[in-house]
Amino acid sequence: SQQGEEDPQALSIQEGENATMNCSYKTSINNLQWYRQNSGRGLVHLILIRSNEREKHSGRLRVTLDTSKKSSSLLITASRAADTASYFCATCLMNSGGYQKVTFGTGTKLQVIP
Amino acid sequence: EPEVTQTPSHQVTQMGQEVILRCVPISNHLYFYWYRQILGQKVEFLVSFYNNEISEKSEIFDDQFSVERPDGSNFTLKIRSTKLEDSAMYFCASRPKGFLETQYFGPGTRLLVL
Numbered sequence: 001s002q003q004g005e006e007d008p009q010a011l012s013i014q015e016g017e018n019a020t021m022n023c024s025y026k027t028s029i030n031n032l033q034w035y036r037q038n039s040g041r042g043l044v045h046l047i048l049i050r051s052n053e054r055e056k057h058s059g060r061l062r063v064t065l066d067t068s069k070k071s072s073s074l075l076i077t078a079s080r081a082a083d084t085a086s087y088f089c090a091t092c093l094m095n096s097g098g099y100q101k102v103t104f105g106t107g108t109k110l111q112v113i114p
Numbered sequence: 115e116p117e118v119t120q121t122p123s124h125q126v127t128q129m130g131q132e133v134i135l136r137c138v139p140i141s142n143h144l145y146f147y148w149y150r151q152i153l154g155q156k157v158e159f160l161v162s163f164y165n166n167e168i169s170e171k172s173e174i175f176d177d178q179f180s181v182e183r184p185d186g187s188n189f190t191l192k193i194r195s196t197k198l199e200d201s202a203m204y205f206c207a208s209r210p211k212g213f214l215e216t217q218y219f220g221p222g223t224r225l226l227v228l
Contacts, residue, residue, distance in 0.1 A: 033216060042221035043157070043205060088157065092216075099169045100145065100209065102217060104157035 005106055006089055012111040019076040021108040023089030024069075032065055034074050035088045037107075043088070046074075081114040116140045118220035120206050126226045127196055135191045135223045137206030146189045147207040147217060148181065150174070157205065163189065196227045 006023050013019050023032070034046045049056045049065045049072065056063045062075040076083055089105040119138045127133050139146050148160040161171040163181055180192045189208075193200055203224050207217040 031216075035219075040203075040224070043219040045216060045218065048216050090157075097169070099162060099164070100215075100217070101162075101170065102147075102159065104149075104159075106156050 006087070006108045008108060009106070010109045010111070012113065013079055015079060015081055015112055015114050017079055019079050019083070019110055019112070021074045021087050021089075021110070023072045023074070023105050025072075025089075025091045025103075025105075026070060027091070028093060029067075029091045030094045031092045032063075032072050033090045033092065033102075034061075034063060034072075035090060035104075037086045037088065039085070046087075076110075079110075079112045081112050084110060084112045086110070118206055118208055118218050120204075120220040120223050122223060123221065124224045124226075126228065129198055129227055130195050133193050133196055133225060135193075135204050135206075135225070137189045137191070137208075137220055138187050139189055139206065139208030140210075140218055141187070142210055143208035143218070144211045145169075145209045145217075146181075146183070147209075148191045149205040149207065149219075150202040151205065151222075152199075152202045160191070160204075193225075196225075198227050201225060201227045 031048050031050045033048045035043045037043050047058045047063050049063050060077045065072045086107045086109045088107045090102050093101050121136045146163040149157050151157045159172050161175045162169045178194045182190050203222045205222045206220040209215045209217045
């Protein structure tokens with residue numbers, strides 16, 4: 001599998017329910033980020049979790065990181081119709097030259113039904 | 115809040131034509147990036163740029179592509195002779211100096227090659 005694979009590929013839930021998306025990766029990372037993209041639009045940065053962190057919260061978002069399993073999850077609580085979008089994880093690795101390599105996952109398409 | 119801007123938002127061109135996509139990174143940022151996203155696919159890294167030179171590029175970034183920072187504010191991506199498969203959303207990103215700083219993405223330019 002490729003670096004940054006999300007599952008499920010698509011998720012459909014009712015408004016008010018929680019949505020959980022998972023991301024797995026293969027190499028070492030310095031941090032992992034989650035982005036949101038509305039259909040045909042730009043990328044919106046949601047949250048960054050560093051490799052020495054295990055959990056992070058931001059509003060209705062909760063991100064976990066398990067570096068031993070090379071996986072992360074994004075939980076959106078109390079979903080709203082406006083949360084309908086694609087969600088991407090992106091792993092970040094800094095090399096010795098200080099250059100940052102960001103690799104995006106395949107994305108989860110979330111549909112929240114009103 | 116400062117943001118990365120990109121112009122144009124949409125561009126339609128004929129196969130074989132040259133296109134220049136423009137980006138204005140956030141003013142105190144030092145690292146610049148181009149990514150592309152073919153419709154329905156993942157975001158792919160093209161090139162990174164620092165200190166007026168390419169620091170890293172992917173296999174996608176062949177001789178048809180070039181980047182330039184012609185002045186203190188703009189960062190451009192040129193595709194010399196566009197192909198149908200160059201049709202995609204192109205994202206510019208920038209980040210400040212710092213080990214764990216996140217990249218800030220622009221809204222993208224949607225390029226359609228006919």
